[in-house]
Amino acid sequence: MSSMEVIFKDEREDVQKKTFAKWINSQLAKGQHPPVTDLFYDLRDGTRLLQLLEVLTEKSYKREKGRMRVHHLNNVSRALGILEEHKVKLINISNEHIVDGSAKLTLGLVWAIILHWQVQGILKDVMADLQQTNLEKTLLAWCRQTTKGYHGVDIRNFTTSWSDGLAFNAILHSHRQQLFDYVTIARKHPYARLENAFRLANEHFGIERLLDPEDVNSQVPDKKSIMMYVMCLFQALPHDTFTMESLDDSITSDSSLVMEESNESVVIHRK
Numbered sequence: 001m002s003s004m005e006v007i008f009k010d011e012r013e014d015v016q017k018k019t020f021a022k023w024i025n026s027q028l029a030k031g032q033h034p035p036v037t038d039l040f041y042d043l044r045d046g047t048r049l050l051q052l053l054e055v056l057t058e059k060s061y062k063r064e065k066g067r068m069r070v071h072h073l074n075n076v077s078r079a080l081g082i083l084e085e086h087k088v089k090l091i092n093i094s095n096e097h098i099v100d101g102s103a104k105l106t107l108g109l110v111w112a113i114i115l116h117w118q119v120q121g122i123l124k125d126v127m128a129d130l131q132q133t134n135l136e137k138t139l140l141a142w143c144r145q146t147t148k149g150y151h152g153v154d155i156r157n158f159t160t161s162w163s164d165g166l167a168f169n170a171i172l173h174s175h176r177q178q179l180f181d182y183v184t185i186a187r188k189h190p191y192a193r194l195e196n197a198f199r200l201a202n203e204h205f206g207i208e209r210l211l212d213p214e215d216v217n218s219q220v221p222d223k224k225s226i227m228m229y230v231m232c233l234f235q236a237l238p239h240d241t242f243t244m245e246s247l248d249d250s251i252t253s254d255s256s257l258v259m260e261e262s263n264e265s266v267v268i269h270r271k
Contacts, residue, residue: 012222013103015215019225020110024052026208031055039110040101046075049098053082056117072099088116111224118231122239130244139230141244143167146174146237152186158226162216165193168233172200175237179204190217205236 017039025035033051036042043049050061061078064071076095083090090112097105119127119135132138136158143155150170155161162168166186173182179200185193194213201207211229215221 011218013107015222015225016107016111017103018212019210019215019222019228020107020114022208022210023114023228024048024110026210027052027055040103040106043106043110044076044099044101045072046077046079046095046098049079050075050082052113053079056113057082057086069099083113083116086116088112114228118228118235122235123231126239126242130242132244136227138244139227139234142234142239142242143171143230145242145245146171150174150182158223158230159221160219162226163218163221164190165197165213165217168197168201169193171233171237172197172205176204201233201236205233207232207236 021036021039024039028035028048028051031051031054033048033055036048045067047063050063054060061082063075063078073095076098080090080093080095090109093105093109098109115135123135123138127133127135127138130138139158140155147153147155147167147170150166150173152164152166153170155167169180169182169185172179180196185196188196191213194211194216198209198211198213202209207229210232211225215225
């Protein structure tokens with residue numbers, strides 16, 4: 001791996017650590033639980049994981065209150081068991097990985113949780129109606145249809161297509177044109193465009209500020225963080241006339257993000 005690849009990997013990890021923690025905190029707040037401050041450290045004893053799952057599943061779970069490693073391992077095992085019960089497929093993630101604070105596998109665990117619960121409900125129903133199993137392709141089609149005709153916007157991925165801020169603003173403007181003048185925003189610096197979009201999405205649509213302008217206004221923004229935010233936009237905005245026709249055949253998506261029906265749950269498969 002080259003030095004440049006290492007830099008991008010570290011940057012992505014830092015962004016995911018911050019944005020995933022924001023998503024977790026937005027859920028924990030619903031149960032009046034204290035927020036996490038360090039994602040890799042705060043999940044190690046399993047307590048915050050169980051609190052998060054209590055909010056997401058609307059159930060209560062017992063936890064061990066001891067401070068020894070064995071108590072932490074048991075709490076994390078309980079959380080992983082609950083995820084398994086909800087058909088969240090975890091590949092090569094053990095309780096020891098989380099208790100030991102493994103950055104890569106902690107991020108993998110949280111991403112699996114985000115995917116599962118963000119897809120539940122509206123997005124899952126829309127995908128079923130469209131007979132579509134590829135999450136990324138579905139979101140891309142919606143973004144392209146929503147922003148069709150907006151100058152400077154050509155959404156072909158969940159990385160570089162978003163870095164200048166135009167795509168976020170176009171999505172919001174297409175649904176609430178009276179909020180701001182798109183032409184005026186388009187003339188501003190990308191940082192200002194992103195700030196405008198995230199502020200208005202929060203104030204008018206109740207979407208948490210999971211991203212900061214500096215997270216996106218980079219050479220290659222983090223794909224998972226962008227997708228996480230776009231899923232929130234999809235759930236908050238209308239999509240009654242949404243079809244898959246807006247997806248160009250030349251646009252490729254990640255085939256690993258395939259949703260498969262299993263009873264009433266969504267299983268995340270990593271190919």
